[in-house]
Amino acid sequence: MTTIELRELTKEYGRGGKAVRALDRLTVSIRPGRVTGFLGPNGAGKSTTMRLVLGLDRPTSGAALLGDRPCTAHSEPLRHIGALLDAGAAHPGRTARDHLRVLAGSNRIPDHRIDEVMEETGIAPAARRRVRTFSLGMRQRLGMAAALLGDPPVLLLDEPSNGLDPEGMVWLRKLVRRLADEGRTVLVSSHLMGEVARIADRVVVLGAGRLLADAPLADFLHEHGEPAEPDSLEAAYLRLTAGAVRYRTKKEV
Numbered sequence: 001m002t003t004i005e006l007r008e009l010t011k012e013y014g015r016g017g018k019a020v021r022a023l024d025r026l027t028v029s030i031r032p033g034r035v036t037g038f039l040g041p042n043g044a045g046k047s048t049t050m051r052l053v054l055g056l057d058r059p060t061s062g063a064a065l066l067g068d069r070p071c072t073a074h075s076e077p078l079r080h081i082g083a084l085l086d087a088g089a090a091h092p093g094r095t096a097r098d099h100l101r102v103l104a105g106s107n108r109i110p111d112h113r114i115d116e117v118m119e120e121t122g123i124a125p126a127a128r129r130r131v132r133t134f135s136l137g138m139r140q141r142l143g144m145a146a147a148l149l150g151d152p153p154v155l156l157l158d159e160p161s162n163g164l165d166p167e168g169m170v171w172l173r174k175l176v177r178r179l180a181d182e183g184r185t186v187l188v189s190s191h192l193m194g195e196v197a198r199i200a201d202r203v204v205v206l207g208a209g210r211l212l213a214d215a216p217l218a219d220f221l222h223e224h225g226e227p228a229e230p231d232s233l234e235a236a237y238l239r240l241t242a243g244a245v246r247y248r249t250k251k252e253v
């Protein structure tokens with residue numbers, strides 16, 4: 001199975017005085033066989049990290065590797081990494097099945113996988129409907145289906161519970177657990193601390209592009225938790241990130 005290796009990963013957007021350093025020498029390994037919760041305030045750099053791992057963007061310096069190679073070195077990337085980044089990513093005029101068929105075709109994934117992932121994500125009854133008619137939760141499920149299509153050893157899930165109903169949340173928790181138990185590397189970004197506390201074995205926390213913590217969940221709670229709320233991931237997280245929040249109202253300060 002495959003480890004995600006981030007080495008001194010740095011990303012700047014823009015140039016000169018207006019450059020934004022979204023990631024600042026981020027070094028961390030995300031290992032197989034566990035669910036890693038990827039946390040950080042708005043603008044901390046979580047999505048940027050995922051985009052760099054996927055090769056959708058180039059780092060300013062440093063490296064993001066799958067095992068020992070960048071994602072872009074793989075000719076059929078969906079067999080190596082699956083990602084749920086943006087629920088709006090599917091073409092609205094395509095049917096769900098056609099969306100998956102196009103992805104499968106370009107990665108030499110056999111057609112039977114299309115039916116399997118539609119069953120697994122619960123969207124089989126909507127296979128022939130156009131994506132534009134999908135609710136947000138259905139789009140999320142379709143995004144998960146696309147991520148699972150190539151049976152990849154690595155999964156990057158950006159806010160996967162967005163729009164899911166309570167039944168969907170339970171389904172997602174079980175799915176994420178199973179994927180990790182099968183030995184896959186599962187990185188899940190979320191602002192829902194209650195959900196992360198339920199599914200994550202480990203947490204990686206970013207603040208303003210820098211690594212603030214990388215620890216098993218229990219150790220993180222032990223080290224950063226509030227004495228009055230020792231089991232609260234939210235309390236521990238807020239305490240750790242208080243100095244790294246870039247966007248807040250004056251009243252929140």
Ligand SMILES: Nc1ncnc2c1ncn2[C@@H]1O[C@H](COP(=O)(O)OP(=O)(O)OP(=O)(O)O)[C@@H](O)[C@H]1O
Nearest residue numbers: 013014020022040041042043044045046047048049
């Ligand atoms: N294409 C871009 N051009 C310019 N700046 C960008 C671009 N993408 C991201 N940024 C900036 O990089 C920083 C990190 O953004 P990123 O989206 O990675 O954060 P995030 O942790 O995913 O935030 P959120 O929790 O709000 O999704 C932010 O300051 C953001 O404004």
